[in-house]
Amino acid sequence: MERKAHGYLFTWILIAFLLALPFFGGQYVLYMVIQILILSVFALGFNLLLGYTGLLSFGQAGFFAVGAYASAKVLLVFPSLILGVGAGVLAGALAAAILGVLCVRHTRIYFSMLTLSFGMMIYSLAWKWREVTGGDDGLVGIPRAPMGIPGIFQLDMSPMSHYYYFVVVVCLGAIFLLRRMVQSPFVLILKGIRDSETRASFAGIPVRRYKLLAFIVAGAYAALAGSLLPPLENTVTPPIAHWTHSAEPVMVTLLGGIYSFYGPIVGSFFFYILKDVIVRFTQYWLICFGAIIVFLVLAFRGGLVVFYEERILPWLRGRITKGG
Amino acid sequence: MAELLRTEGIRKFFGVVSAANNVSLSFQEGVLTSIIGPNGAGKTTFINILTGHVKPDSGKIFFKGQDITDLPVHSRVQKGISRSFQIGDIFPKLTVKENLAIPVIAKKGKGMNFLSQVEKDREVGERVQDLMRTVGLEDKANMEAGFLSHGDQRLLEIALAMASEPSLLFLDEPTAGMNPVERVRILEQIRKLSQDRSMTFVIVEHDMDIVFALSDRIVVLHRGAVVADGRPQEIRENDQVKEIYLGEEVL
Amino acid sequence: MLDNLVFQGLIGLSLAMYLWLLSAGLTLVFGVAGILNFAHGSLFMLGAYFAFTLYGKWGWAFGPSVLVSLIGVGVVGAVMERVFFRRIYDLDLPYQLILTFGFILIFDDLVKMIWGGVAMIPPMPQWLDGQLVILGRPFPVYNIFIVGLGGAVALLLWIVLERTWWGRTIRASAYDREMASAIGVDIPRLFTSVFVFAAMLAALGGALGTPVRVVAPGIGTAMIIQAFVITVIGGLGNLKGAFVGALIVGVLTAYGILLFPVFELFIIFVVMALVLMVKPEGLFGR
Numbered sequence: 087m088e089r090k091a092h093g094y095l096f097t098w099i100l101i102a103f104l105l106a107l108p109f110f111g112g113q114y115v116l117y118m119v120i121q122i123l124i125l126s127v128f129a130l131g132f133n134l135l136l137g138y139t140g141l142l143s144f145g146q147a148g149f150f151a152v153g154a155y156a157s158a159k160v161l162l163v164f165p166s167l168i169l170g171v172g173a174g175v176l177a178g179a180l181a182a183a184i185l186g187v188l189c190v191r192h193t194r195i196y197f198s199m200l201t202l203s204f205g206m207m208i209y210s211l212a213w214k215w216r217e218v219t220g221g222d223d224g225l226v227g228i229p230r231a232p233m234g235i236p237g238i239f240q241l242d243m244s245p246m247s248h249y250y251y252f253v254v255v256v257c258l259g260a261i262f263l264l265r266r267m268v269q270s271p272f273v274l275i276l277k278g279i280r281d282s283e284t285r286a287s288f289a290g291i292p293v294r295r296y297k298l299l300a301f302i303v304a305g306a307y308a309a310l311a312g313s314l315l316p317p318l319e320n321t322v323t324p325p326i327a328h329w330t331h332s333a334e335p336v337m338v339t340l341l342g343g344i345y346s347f348y349g350p351i352v353g354s355f356f357f358y359i360l361k362d363v364i365v366r367f368t369q370y371w372l373i374c375f376g377a378i379i380v381f382l383v384l385a386f387r388g389g390l391v392v393f394y395e396e397r398i399l400p401w402l403r404g405r406i407t408k409g410g
Numbered sequence: 411m412a413e414l415l416r417t418e419g420i421r422k423f424f425g426v427v428s429a430a431n432n433v434s435l436s437f438q439e440g441v442l443t444s445i446i447g448p449n450g451a452g453k454t455t456f457i458n459i460l461t462g463h464v465k466p467d468s469g470k471i472f473f474k475g476q477d478i479t480d481l482p483v484h485s486r487v488q489k490g491i492s493r494s495f496q497i498g499d500i501f502p503k504l505t506v507k508e509n510l511a512i513p514v515i516a517k518k519g520k521g522m523n524f525l526s527q528v529e530k531d532r533e534v535g536e537r538v539q540d541l542m543r544t545v546g547l548e549d550k551a552n553m554e555a556g557f558l559s560h561g562d563q564r565l566l567e568i569a570l571a572m573a574s575e576p577s578l579l580f581l582d583e584p585t586a587g588m589n590p591v592e593r594v595r596i597l598e599q600i601r602k603l604s605q606d607r608s609m610t611f612v613i614v615e616h617d618m619d620i621v622f623a624l625s626d627r628i629v630v631l632h633r634g635a636v637v638a639d640g641r642p643q644e645i646r647e648n649d650q651v652k653e654i655y656l657g658e659e660v661l
Numbered sequence: 662m663l664d665n666l667v668f669q670g671l672i673g674l675s676l677a678m679y680l681w682l683l684s685a686g687l688t689l690v691f692g693v694a695g696i697l698n699f700a701h702g703s704l705f706m707l708g709a710y711f712a713f714t715l716y717g718k719w720g721w722a723f724g725p726s727v728l729v730s731l732i733g734v735g736v737v738g739a740v741m742e743r744v745f746f747r748r749i750y751d752l753d754l755p756y757q758l759i760l761t762f763g764f765i766l767i768f769d770d771l772v773k774m775i776w777g778g779v780a781m782i783p784p785m786p787q788w789l790d791g792q793l794v795i796l797g798r799p800f801p802v803y804n805i806f807i808v809g810l811g812g813a814v815a816l817l818l819w820i821v822l823e824r825t826w827w828g829r830t831i832r833a834s835a836y837d838r839e840m841a842s843a844i845g846v847d848i849p850r851l852f853t854s855v856f857v858f859a860a861m862l863a864a865l866g867g868a869l870g871t872p873v874r875v876v877a878p879g880i881g882t883a884m885i886i887q888a889f890v891i892t893v894i895g896g897l898g899n900l901k902g903a904f905v906g907a908l909i910v911g912v913l914t915a916y917g918i919l920l921f922p923v924f925e926l927f928i929i930f931v932v933m934a935l936v937l938m939v940k941p942e943g944l945f946g947r
Contacts (some may be wrong), residue, residue, distance in 0.1 A: 206886045207927060274508060274511060275512055275516070286501075288517050333766060
């Protein structure tokens with residue numbers, strides 16, 4: 087009970103903070119929080135596969151890109167934000183369904199190799215298929231379309247604060263949806279598959295089908311995150327499909343904690359702070375992240391959330407009961 | 411008595427070793443069968459084939475009259491066949507409750523619920539309680555299965571196999587590694603469930619006391635072939651069987 | 662048109678050889694130590710950079726440059742295995758993969774730091790320059806050299822694995838590690854030696870490629886993707902499969918570049934998907 091109250095309090099403070107931010111934060115802060123939220127959604131989808139199903143996908147950036155490009159294409163023709171984001175999510179889910187059928191029938195290792203390969207295949211298409219994707223110049227002039235239902239209402243999204251609220255609402259919605267999902271029978275079965283595929287099939291579970299569904303949800307979340315990018319930046323370019331972008335959810339989830347729901351979110355936050363700091367000192371931030379990953383795997387596998395729960399929380403409780 | 415499972419001419423070779431050599435057996439409902447034989451006789455392979463974990467080189471399998479030879483594992487489970495493993499296979503990072511919830515959810519067809527909360531499902535909760543009570547693990551309901559003692563893990567293993575509400579349940583060395591108290595408890599449960607006619611058990615065992623105490627029927631395998639098949643008394647008096655076991659178990 | 666196709670076929674064969682050198686090491690390490698080294702392509706890249714420095718910058722002769730770069734990368738491989746990989750053999754699979762993945766990031770930036778991010782290409786060594794006229798069509802000598810060398814390495818590898826004590830020990834350990842350890846094989850040492858051997862094969866591929874291929878950050882990763890496709894097609898842990906897979910991927914990529922440039926990677930994936938649908942363990946997999 088105490089733990090739950092603690093959790094609810096924290097959540098509401100955070101939401102209040104997010105909603106109040108435009109009143110005291112400048113454009114840059116809003117921009118950064120949007121990026122953190124986008125990365126959180128991206129990483130949460132990734133971790134549904136890793137932490138909950140035991141599948142390590144190195145190609146989620148491919149679906150992120152599918153979402154981004156699809157939403158961009160739609161926005162260039164029908165300037166409606168809802169339509170753009172919706173198209174992005176659908177395209178991502180569809181791509182995940184098609185590629186997933188091939189990827190989930192194999193062992194974990196093959197799965198990881200295949201996802202890395204497919205991610206890069208999408209990158210290669212984005213880079214070379216000039217007629218459709220604009221090649222390495224990408225797509226430009228994407229409008230930050232108004233959000234609305236024609237004939238009913240229309241909200242202008244050009245001020246950063248307006249778009250910020252849109253992203254907050256969409257991302258929080260996605261996060262709450264997933265939070266609800268991880269308490270469901272579906273995800274319990276995914277966890278069973280993670281722990282022992284053999285046991286799961288002997289419990290009567292069609293394992294492949296569940297893996298495919300998890301893959302589609304993860305792809306949809308990656309695509310949702312991706313579809314929020316074009317209206318923000320007004321352009322879409324191939325690097326968002328590159329494996330180095332696929333490395334981001336891997337890293338932030340490891341940093342925050344693989345076996346915790348909030349791990350990816352915590353990791354995304356710290357990642358942005360870290361990146362912001364590192365980039366001021368050196369252009370070689372990839373090597374820093376690689377080193378951090380190596381360090382985390384060797385010495386700190388539980389991630390920040392586990393560190394908090396096992397070290398900081400008991401210490402805090404100790405102080406509260408002692409001091410008073 | 412209804413015939414539950416029938417095999418016809420099952421053959422399986424691993425290289426030149428015959429793990430199953432033209433095995434044709436029939437299992438009747440309510441008849442508790444033990445499969446015995448020296449190490450390497452092919453007992454586990456046989457179960458693997460019947461449950462769909464391993465494909466036979468040739469032969470057919472019929473369950474309740476239906477040809478299930480090509481059915482995948484999960485489909486066979488859904489039809490009513492279940493098994494426990496020799497080397498315990500449980501869900502180590504999940505609690506005992508969660509472990510048992512999985513086959514129950516699968517059985518009740520609730521697996522595709524994305525938004526309902528497992529904790530609050532009363533139907534599942536009651537069935538899980540039931541299962542835990544059957545094997546005596548209720549006080550460890552919230553313990554992570556990986557942290558259970560070896561004996562408790564075997565109990566969980568068996569409860570998992572039972573959770574799918576099978577008509578035919580294969581237990582592969584169920585009492586291996588259990589202490590006497592646990593052993594007695596599980597044997598009582600097996601006997602009770604077998605007499606209720608709710609589940610038909612086929613057990614692979616090495617412990618001859620158990621085999622002779624429980625079984626209605628004993629099948630002896632040697633080098634993948636059926637060497638003897640009959641009531642415990644007949645097996646005890648069978649010379650060929652005694653010869654096979656010379657130097658191994660004492661009947 | 663026909664001699665275009667034949668020419669491209671030769672290009673494809675020599676590309677296949679680089680891919681073979683890379684995939685052989687990858688699949689060998691997996692077969693013996695059970696680790697899929699995502700950063701294996703980075704060793705290929707290092708081989709290219711080392712050779713480029715010796716040969717393209719310091720003016721060494723080509724042969725010695727290749728040899729020394731092999732040794733250099735071998736040392737890097739030994740350090741990687743001893744210091745880092747040895748600690749992850751007992752970890753869950755995701756952690757192993759994530760660690761090797763992290764190394765890709767490290768190496769990519771490392772080469773940028775040391776050599777700069779600009780793509781470079783050294784001159785062709787004199788004795789391999791020029792063309793050979795076959796069937797009325799000029800073929801670059803270098804490609805023929807690569808194809809020949811690749812075949813020789815494959816043969817050498819076969820001899821080492823079948824006929825030497827080390828090779829047989831590797832195969833035994835791949836088959837049953839516990840048994841091998843029980844009869845006195847020094848498993849940790851063996852793993853290190855396999856890793857070093859694999860690293861040198863990758864470096865050989867990288868080094869040999871320098872006169873005709875660009876030396877730039879990221880070339881290793883581009884190749885590793887194809888190496889993955891190769892090992893999936895051929896079957897993880899299987900050297901024969903890696904060789905056949907490399908031939909398939911190399912030749913198809915070359916034809917893809919010629920005939921469908923936008924979709925060349927796509928074609929490889931379609932082929933891989935087809936193989937997987939028919940034989941999920943790979944053509945020669947278990």
